[in-house]
Amino acid sequence: MTPPYRPRFDPATGLCLVDVPGGHLVGLGWEVRLAHGGLAATARVVDVTTDGDGTTVRWESEGGLGGAWHVALVAPYELTVRLEVTNHSDRAVPLTALEPFVLEPRRGGVAGLTGAPATWQVVDPGFQSWSPARTFPLGARRPAPRAGMVRTMAVHPWRVDPRRAGLHTLDWAADVQTPWGGFLVGVLEPNGMHAEIVLDARTSFSMRARSCAEGLPLPPGESRSSGTFLVLREPGRNRLATWAARLGTALGARTTAPAPVGWCSWYDYYTRVTEADVDANLAALAPLREALGVTLFQVDDGYQADLGDWLLPRATFPSGMKAVAARIRQAGFTPGLWLAPFVARPTSQVAKAHPDWFLTTAGGRRRSAGVNPWWGGSFHALDLTHPGVRAWLRETIGTLVHDWGLAFLKIDFIYAGMLDGGRHDPSKTTYETYRSGVALIREVAGDEAAILGCGAPLVPSVGLVDVMRIGPDVAEYWRRPLVDWLTGLESTPGARQSLKDVLSRHALHERLWQNDPDCLLVRKRNSKLSLDEVRTLATIVGLSGGMRMISDDVSRLEPDRLALLQKVLPPPSWPARVARVGAEPDLLVLTLPGDRRVVAWVNWSEKPEALRLTAAKADLPAGPVAAVDAWTGATYEADLAAGPLVTEPIPAHGVALLHLVPIGATPRLVSGDVHVGLAELKGEAWDESTGTLTLDVALPGTRDGSYWVHTGAHAEVSVVLKGGTARGTDRDGRWVRTESSLG
Numbered sequence: 001m002t003p004p005y006r007p008r009f010d011p012a013t014g015l016c017l018v019d020v021p022g023g024h025l026v027g028l029g030w031e032v033r034l035a036h037g038g039l040a041a042t043a044r045v046v047d048v049t050t051d052g053d054g055t056t057v058r059w060e061s062e063g064g065l066g067g068a069w070h071v072a073l074v075a076p077y078e079l080t081v082r083l084e085v086t087n088h089s090d091r092a093v094p095l096t097a098l099e100p101f102v103l104e105p106r107r108g109g110v111a112g113l114t115g116a117p118a119t120w121q122v123v124d125p126g127f128q129s130w131s132p133a134r135t136f137p138l139g140a141r142r143p144a145p146r147a148g149m150v151r152t153m154a155v156h157p158w159r160v161d162p163r164r165a166g167l168h169t170l171d172w173a174a175d176v177q178t179p180w181g182g183f184l185v186g187v188l189e190p191n192g193m194h195a196e197i198v199l200d201a202r203t204s205f206s207m208r209a210r211s212c213a214e215g216l217p218l219p220p221g222e223s224r225s226s227g228t229f230l231v232l233r234e235p236g237r238n239r240l241a242t243w244a245a246r247l248g249t250a251l252g253a254r255t256t257a258p259a260p261v262g263w264c265s266w267y268d269y270y271t272r273v274t275e276a277d278v279d280a281n282l283a284a285l286a287p288l289r290e291a292l293g294v295t296l297f298q299v300d301d302g303y304q305a306d307l308g309d310w311l312l313p314r315a316t317f318p319s320g321m322k323a324v325a326a327r328i329r330q331a332g333f334t335p336g337l338w339l340a341p342f343v344a345r346p347t348s349q350v351a352k353a354h355p356d357w358f359l360t361t362a363g364g365r366r367r368s369a370g371v372n373p374w375w376g377g378s379f380h381a382l383d384l385t386h387p388g389v390r391a392w393l394r395e396t397i398g399t400l401v402h403d404w405g406l407a408f409l410k411i412d413f414i415y416a417g418m419l420d421g422g423r424h425d426p427s428k429t430t431y432e433t434y435r436s437g438v439a440l441i442r443e444v445a446g447d448e449a450a451i452l453g454c455g456a457p458l459v460p461s462v463g464l465v466d467v468m469r470i471g472p473d474v475a476e477y478w479r480r481p482l483v484d485w486l487t488g489l490e491s492t493p494g495a496r497q498s499l500k501d502v503l504s505r506h507a508l509h510e511r512l513w514q515n516d517p518d519c520l521l522v523r524k525r526n527s528k529l530s531l532d533e534v535r536t537l538a539t540i541v542g543l544s545g546g547m548r549m550i551s552d553d554v555s556r557l558e559p560d561r562l563a564l565l566q567k568v569l570p571p572p573s574w575p576a577r578v579a580r581v582g583a584e585p586d587l588l589v590l591t592l593p594g595d596r597r598v599v600a601w602v603n604w605s606e607k608p609e610a611l612r613l614t615a616a617k618a619d620l621p622a623g624p625v626a627a628v629d630a631w632t633g634a635t636y637e638a639d640l641a642a643g644p645l646v647t648e649p650i651p652a653h654g655v656a657l658l659h660l661v662p663i664g665a666t667p668r669l670v671s672g673d674v675h676v677g678l679a680e681l682k683g684e685a686w687d688e689s690t691g692t693l694t695l696d697v698a699l700p701g702t703r704d705g706s707y708w709v710h711t712g713a714h715a716e717v718s719v720v721l722k723g724g725t726a727r728g729t730d731r732d733g734r735w736v737r738t739e740s741s742l743g
Contacts, residue, residue: 009048009055028231029102030069030083033210034095064089067223069100077233078246080188081209083226085218092217097210098193098226101185104206117205118166120182123175123240125505128415128457129469130154131171132491133504135584138176138201141165146488153370153455154472154491158420158430159196166202172459174199175239176207184232184239185209189250190459191227192432194418214420214429238577244511252463257450259467259514259547260408261570262296262336267476267519267551268526271374273302274316277553278324282331284555289332291701293570296408297328298336298549307375308344308351310396322404329405336408336450337400341393342416342437343369343379350392357382357389359421367421369413381416384437385425393437397444409445411465412454414438435460452516452547458508467514467547471501474518474537476527478653495521495533496653499540499602503585506544506578515546520568522561523552532654534564535631539600539655542568543677544588545576566703572677574598579617589619590677598677601656608649611656615640618660626710627660628671635670635708635735637663665713667693674705674742682723691716698723702743709736 032043046066047058054072067085074080083100087093118139126133131154136142144163145151159169173186174197185207187195193211200206211226218224230246232239248255263285265273278299285294303321305312313320321337328335344351344358346366351358359367359381369381382389400406418434428436434457442464445451453465461468473493483492490497502517509515520541521527522534529537541548548571557565572590579587581601590598597618601611615622622641628634629647636658638645650656659671659678669684674697682696693709711717711734719726724742731737 009050009057011045011048028071028081029104030081031099031102031208032065032067032083032085032095033097033099034093060088063093065093077235079231080228081231082228084223085225086223087218087220090220092219094215094217095213095224096215097196097212098224099208099210100226101207101209101229101231103208117201120201121177122168122170122199123177123504124168124170125173125240125458125508126501127156127171128154129453129455130472130491131156132489132497133471133501135177135504138168138199138205139166142168143489146486149368149371150487150489152368152419153415154487154489157415157418164202166200168199170197170199171195173197173240173243174207175243181233181235182239184230184234184243186230186232186243186247187211187227187459188230188243188247189228190431191225192429192435193227194429194431195227195229195459212429216427216429238507241507241511244508247459248462248511251459253512254463254466255510255513257466257514259545260296260334260450261293261548262298262333262408262550263294263554264298264300264519264549264551265302266300266338267474267521268523268553269300269302271302273300275319275324279327280555281553282328282333284557285333285550286331288554288701291566291699291703292550293700294550295334296336296549297331297333298338298408298410299324300338300410301340301374301412303337304339306345306348307340307379308348310339310341311399312349321406325404325406334407335405336410337404337406338410338412339396339400340413340416341396341411341441342382342384342414344382345375345379351380354388354392357386357392359383359419359423361421364422367419369416369419379413381419381421383421383423384417384433385423385428387424390437390440393440394444397441401445401449407448408450408452409441410452410454411438411441411456414453414456418457418460431460435464438464453513454516458512462512465513467516468508468512469516469518470505470508471498471518474498474521474541476521476523476529478529478533495529495537496604499537500584500604502540502544503578503588503602506576506585506588509545515544517541517544517546517548519549519551520565521551522557522565524558524561525556530653532651534561535657536602536653536655538564538568539631539657539676540588540602542571543576543590543598543600544578545571566701567673567676567705570679570700572675572679574677577619581611581613581617587617589617591619592678592681595620595662596678597658597660599656599658599660601650601658603650603652603654603656606652608651608654610649611647611658612644613647613658614644618645620660620662624663625660626663626668626670627658628708630657630659630671630673630676631655633673633706633708633737635732637710637734659708661710663710663712667712667714667717668710669693669695670708670710672697672705672707672740674703674707674740675699680723680742690718692718692720694720694722695724696722697742699742702741704739704741707738707740709738710734711736 060066325335452467454469680699
């Protein structure tokens with residue numbers, strides 16, 4: 001039987017034909033883009049070879065260019081495409097883009113794609129950490145930034161997307177979701193070029209995957225490859241997760257080190273942090289270190305004399321960061337530090353001493369990398385191809401890691417390394433320039449130091465960073481609609497958009513890096529977050545996997561909010577996945593040993609709404625289940641074979657955090673709020689002869705809370721804790737709630 005999607009070349013059309021189950025036929029083409037147009041139409045096929053499940057088409061053009069186009073079936077439902085071009089002429093030829101994947105109606109390529117493309121959904125992973133990760137109808141007009149600085153800092157540093165309904169350019173990958181299943185196209189091996197996916201549904205449907213050569217000349221006798229793109233059908237699976245897994249393997253993703261749990265100074269102090277603040281939090285956090293599982297203590301922006309002067313302390317850090325790092329180690333934590341190594345302010349010592357170290361505009365001025373009110377205005381991008389900048393970076397990182405002893409670096413605003421502009425070495429693409437800068441930091445820091453990328457382009461960071469921010473800054477407020485409107489995007493700081501991107505990019509976790517969902521904020525003081533919003537933030541950040549950082553002043557944290565923090569830390573180790581009940585990612589499902597589930601659903605709306613949870617969404621067999629909301633204690637019973645489990649209305653911006661188990665005659669533990677992720681649960685055992693359910697639980701520290709048991713067919717059930725003490729029991733029908741203490 002012919003494998004699905006095996007390509008075969010059709011000389012009549014010049015396309016590779018791909019058979020799709022159900023009788024559809026799709027034709028794939030290619031194109032080389034030059035400054036004056038494309039080459040596909042004028043190229044002549046000189047040879048076609050087939051090797052197993054792969055086809056290679058060799059071509060040449062009148063202008064002296066030639067090359068090869070490779071299409072191969074590498075696994076069921078997985079194609080790879082690659083385009084190579086060689087300059088056989090006697091002059092350099094500027095290349096704009098190499099497009100190894102072209103699907104368009106004018107060449108007969110979409111004859112087998114049925115339906116209304118404008119209604120299809122597209123998943124956009126975004127360009128960098130702060131870019132919105134969105135799912136939108138292909139026929140829609142996407143929000144666009146209202147200001148160039150917003151585009152530079154949050155969307156794409158040099159491309160201006162047309163604001164037209166149905167026409168979209170995405171970065172790195174695009175997952176097209178259709179009634180018949182859809183497909184994903186994404187870069188797999190970039191070969192030093194930024195990758196774009198262009199979709200057009202204005203009249204019919206067309207799609208292109210391109211590697212951006214940025215007009216760089218191809219010298220005579222030399223070749224350039226587009227790199228490899230993956231075309232993925234994979235019915236019934238998370239295609240974004242599969243793409244991330246393949247990409248991580250290709251680029252050597254760093255995913256084996258455990259994700260850190262720690263404290264960060266930023267969201268309570270911002271740039272006002274002082275050495276005294278650091279010492280106060282060290283003293284407050286040290287007694288909680290084991291109970292919360294905290295290992296990292298990271299000082300954020302505010303310690304340095306100026307932006308760019310990373311080795312010069314501010315007056316509010318009189319001892320200097322080397323001495324502060326030593327005290328952090330003495331308290332039992334790994335010392336970490338924030339810096340923005342690819343930018344500097346014009347007032348900094350490095351900018352004054354080396355005015356030639358910066359990217360330049362066409363007019364010869366320094367290239368702006370953005371505007372930040374915390375820094376008093378604009379800042380500029382360093383030229384990472386300049387030998388002086390590279391030597392300075394080497395000295396700076398070497399001092400921080402090997403002299404000061406900082407084993408964790410948060411490198412921020414590093415999209416600046418991929419900005420376009422005049423450079424010392426103009427032969428490098430923006431992708432090559434960026435990656436060489438981060439690679440230098442990795443080389444100097446060594447493999448033992450952990451690196452967190454923030455404000456970082458996604459694909460070129462893979463294999464170099466250990467942890468990656470996957471959304472905009474969280475904040476001590478839910479959302480600022482006026483700021484969203486003024487910028488034209490929902491990618492400004494705020495808990496709402498941060499959490500949406502955490503769920504949208506969850507599939508990248510442990511495939512490309514450890515995800516950084518940004519910080520936990522649980523305090524009442526100096527916060528506009530309601531208790532429901534705090535619980536939502538704590539649930540998604542605490543349970544989604546990846547890095548967990550506290551960013552409240554622990555020395556002033558209210559006792560009830562410290563107790564809330566202890567309900568999510570240390571983090572559980574259960575695997576998690578993201579699904580949808582509504583139009584946006586809103587459901588986080590943790591799979592515990594056996595048939596136990598933890599399900600978190602976020603109500604993104606502005607009014608109370610109930611969750612309607614099906615067996616498929618919970619990944620459970622259809623049948624009777626019992627559930628408890630671990631935040632509110634609400635209990636539920638439902639037969640998922642007859643219909644969904646329907647909760648009480650969940651407040652706007654709130655979260656339903658359900659612990660679910662299938663039920664029958666035997667009593668079972670359903671839920672507990674000692675830790676809302678049930679991180680303490682080691683097992684349970686029912687003794688029919690004594691009517692006793694024994695819960696094996698263990699967590700560091702001392703904690704109080706409740707456990708809910710469904711009694712099944714038994715009238716009397718006793719609950720015993722191995723690793724804790726049961727202090728009292730309430731009975732309500734087939735439910736038993738036991739007040740308990742651990743530790």
